Amino acid sequence: MATPRSAASRLLQNRAFLWLCLIATNLAILALAILLISIVWQGWSTLDGDFLAQRASRKPENAGILVPLLGSVWVCAICGLVALPLGVGTAIYLEEFARRTRFTRFVQTNILNLAGVPSIVYGILGLTAFARMFGVFGVGADAGIQLGDQDSLFYLRLPFGSSVLAGGLTLMLVILPIVIISTQEALRAIPPSLRSGSLALGATTWQTVWGMTLPAAVPGIMTGSILAMSRAIGESAPLLVVGSALFLMATPNNLMSDFSVLPLQIFNWAQRPQAGFHDLAASAIIVQLIVLLAFNGVAVFIRQKLQKPLL
């Protein structure tokens, strides 16, 4: 064994490591600060009311984000409406009902794996399963089945094509594992004594879940869901694959409308050679970050105000 080092040298080592910690930590904060400052610097001047109200244009001064902003709202609403019930239901089943069998272990492993699948791969799945429906309704622009009037709110066609609905469902696939995992964690944090008490009074398992476990877990589930939704708002690669429109003048008016979303508009503008569009991309990023900050703020608020310690 090596000779023990002197106390002085070990204290020096400790101090040196503390400095290393401070440097590393400050690097992380510095990166965040530079990122935010440089983007606000670039995008602040072009961010105004017109920018929010204008549609696509070939001239930077006439271009705005109305269409992609509304597209994001539609796509994320669909995504949330499907992903949250499905994800929370899955988590309730796995945590509260399923016995620990080989099958449930398999489902659990599978969900962890799905969480690691790159989002662009979900885009491929969404393109094939939702936009084209595996080609069972035919291939091409006018193939398939149409239901209702093209301009009405309830217009539907199969396959969905590169529509708001296909985009929303694709994003649903991306965030589903996140919703499931965070809901499971929220349910696991509920002390078993709560369940035992309810069951001892003669409630069935479902009555226990609905009346005791779920209400207690709501803050945790909501926090996780909001964070999952903020992931959906920022996600762009899968929607690029599903086929969002790059130059779109019309805002969505039904589930089959073409769509564009804010992150893809940023991507599109950032790729253009003209500097004017780069400034617009920065402005759009500011809008995007404000929306995300609001979401995260609500999540933090729920976590701190509503989450009361049980037990």
Place this chain on the structure above:
Amino acid sequence: MADLTRLGRPKSVAVRRFRERLIVGSLAIAATFSIFVTLSILVVLARETLIFFRFPDVSLGEFFGSLEWNPLLGAEKHFGIWPLVSGTLLVTVIAASIALPIGLVTAIYLSEYAGARVRAVLKPALEILAGIPTVVYGFFALMFITPALQKLNPALESLGTPESPVSFGGYNALAAGIAMGIMILPIVCSLSEDALRAVPRALRDGAFALGGTRFDVSAKVVVPAALSGIVAAFLLAISRAIGETMIVALAAGGLARLTANPTNEVQTMTGYMAQIFGGDAPAGSVEYQSSYAVGATLFCITFLLTMLGQYILRRFREEYD
């Protein structure tokens, strides 16, 4: 007297049991949906990849044997996956060499050194970093990191030769790698911190009682005890970097080539897929189908990394309670 009728007639056991079955049944269906998703991914990738390999000028031997990938340019098309894999690897290695050390040190600091006040600033900052959309990192790489790197070009000139110049172009692997490093930093940090915090306090107390400094306790007791969690965090972050699309699509460029020079323009697997699905090739063409084969390769790599991470967590977890 309380109006007992308002409470309603208690439901019969049969009705209750039926309702219960119905609910549990629909929850079980929801749970099987995730398996259905996995199966669909596998089927779609396999089917479309098979279509790709049925094209006349494509073969499995070339896919894994050729060192050229040029489906969109040149008279003779080559489909060798290695340039795309090496591009992905180069960007990922740059990102990992930034994020893994900084993330781990920050995690140790947060878990072992920092007081409540520092945590109150640092945790939200990391959460904001984690919440920033990847396209924003891509924009940052393209508009800020690359111009900053290009200021180094005069100093780098002497390093290169006329055949392989060392100078940052408008697209380069280093800018994309740095942005990606910032992107995965919060993942490394928060997951490692979770692993470190899960180490029981008694272990730390014991080490302190033996006269260890805080550094001794952290480096010789806490980190080894949490190693499986830390390694799993590293693997997860790396697999996120490999699968990340928008940063490389914006900042790394569109030229697939075998290179280890970070000043070069490279194309990654995800970057190629974004280029094709973004509309650079007509649907059904061999270039278009090739992106499915690339997607299948990407899926396999990230799947193996995820499985490895889970295996390490299960196999090497140290249980102290």
